[in-house]
Amino acid sequence: MKLEKAASQLEALGNPTRLQLYRILVRAGDDGLAVGSVQGKLDIPSSTLSHHLKRLVDTGLVTQERQATTLICRANYPGMNALIGYLADECCADAACAPAAGKALA
Amino acid sequence: MKLEKAASQLEALGNPTRLQLYRILVRAGDDGLAVGSVQGKLDIPSSTLSHHLKRLVDTGLVTQERQATTLICRANYPGMNALIGYLADECCADAACAPAAGKALA
DNA sequence: CCCAAATTTCGAAAAATATGGAAATACGAA
DNA sequence: TTCGTATTTCCATATTTTTCGAAATTTGGG
Numbered sequence: 001m002k003l004e005k006a007a008s009q010l011e012a013l014g015n016p017t018r019l020q021l022y023r024i025l026v027r028a029g030d031d032g033l034a035v036g037s038v039q040g041k042l043d044i045p046s047s048t049l050s051h052h053l054k055r056l057v058d059t060g061l062v063t064q065e066r067q068a069t070t071l072i073c074r075a076n077y078p079g080m081n082a083l084i085g086y087l088a089d090e091c092c093a094d095a096a097c098a099p100a101a102g103k104a105l106a
Numbered sequence: 107m108k109l110e111k112a113a114s115q116l117e118a119l120g121n122p123t124r125l126q127l128y129r130i131l132v133r134a135g136d137d138g139l140a141v142g143s144v145q146g147k148l149d150i151p152s153s154t155l156s157h158h159l160k161r162l163v164d165t166g167l168v169t170q171e172r173q174a175t176t177l178i179c180r181a182n183y184p185g186m187n188a189l190i191g192y193l194a195d196e197c198c199a200d201a202a203c204a205p206a207a208g209k210a211l212a
Numbered sequence: 213c214c215c216a217a218a219t220t221t222c223g224a225a226a227a228a229t230a231t232g233g234a235a236a237t238a239c240g241a242a
Numbered sequence: 243t244t245c246g247t248a249t250t251t252c253c254a255t256a257t258t259t260t261t262c263g264a265a266a267t268t269t270g271g272g
Contacts, residue, residue, distance in 0.1 A: 003122060003125055003126060003129075004122055006125060007119070007120055007121060007122045007125045008120070009120075010116050010117075010119045010120035010125065011116075011117065011120025011121065012120070013113070013116045013120070013193075014113055014114070014115075014116035014117025014118070014119070014120040015113060015117065015259090015260085016109060016110055016113045017260090019109055019112060019113045019116065020109060023109075034218085035218075035219060035220095036217090036218065036219080039219095044261090044262090045261080045262050045263080046218085046219065046220085046262090047219090047220075047221080047222095047261080047262055047263075047264090048260080048261055048262060049219090050219065050220055050221085051220095051259095051260080051261080051262095052260090053219095054220085066268095066269085068218095068269065068270060069216095069217060069218050069219085069268075069269050069270065070217090070218060070219085070269095071218075071219065071220095080193065083193070084190055084193055084194060087119075087186065087189075087190055087193075088190060121229090121230085123230090140248085141248070141249060141250095142247090142248065142249080145249095150231085150232090151231075151232050151233080152232090152248085152249065152250085153231080153232055153233075153234090153249090153250075153251080153252095154230075154231050154232060155249095156249065156250055156251085157229095157230075157231080157232095157250095158230090159249095160250085172238090172239085174239065174240060174248090175238070175239050175240065175246095175247060175248050175249080176239095176247090176248060176249085177248075177249065177250095
């Protein structure tokens with residue numbers, strides 16, 4: 001993971017709306033969620049949502065797949081794991097750093 | 107960890123210069139590093155560095171301690187661990203997510 | 213082909229961020 | 243106190259981000 005890429009991913013997650021959006025997709029799990037469904041949960045204009053979503057997709061944190069007219073969005077777990085790994089590389093020096101290694105969520 | 111705080115920390119790390127700065131402090135370990143020493147490694151004007159540093163301190167990712175005229179800066183490991191924990195909370199769904207739990211660095 | 217639903221792109225304005233020179237401040241030493 | 247070093251604050255500017263209405267686009271169905 002290059003510094004530039006890590007920084008762009010961190011920046012993408014560093015916006016409250018986008019972080020919330022990302023969390024929604026994580027909770028949706030492997031089924032993913034249509035853009036429209038996400039919009040219902042976030043209550044922001046579709047164009048604003050589209051911009052934020054594009055940012056997450058561009059940085060590799062979210063993937064999209066067409067299903068007819070709707071676009072299914074999914075959190076990209078490997079991408080997030082790589083980012084966490086990058087951060088952990090720098091952290092995990094002394095204090096207890098065992099970020100829920102065996103977690104089950106989505 | 108609240109979403110707002112996590113977002114502000116992610117945003118703070120989401121700038122290439124600040125991420126680099128943060129990494130430098132992590133590598134410096136518990137001894138920390140004086141602002142001036144950091145400046146030597148980054149080669150940016152002191153005022154710019156001060157702004158970035160302030161951002162990291164304000165978000166709780168870095169701490170500072172005076173030693174005479176110099177200011178020693180240290181990466182705040184617990185802070186980073188909390189952030190990683192927050193991200194891992196959302197991640198760690200399926201793929202291998204064991205971010206170097208037993209790592210020795212600084 | 214034409215329609216309706218889903219989503220993006222365009223265009224534009226407000227707000228926030230990044231950057232750095234110059235001046236100010238903090239601190240210890242002489 | 244006066245000086246010099248370390249660092250921040252002030253101020254101003256260029257750039258980027260955020261936001262969203264309106265128009266365009268995509269896709270499948272009738």
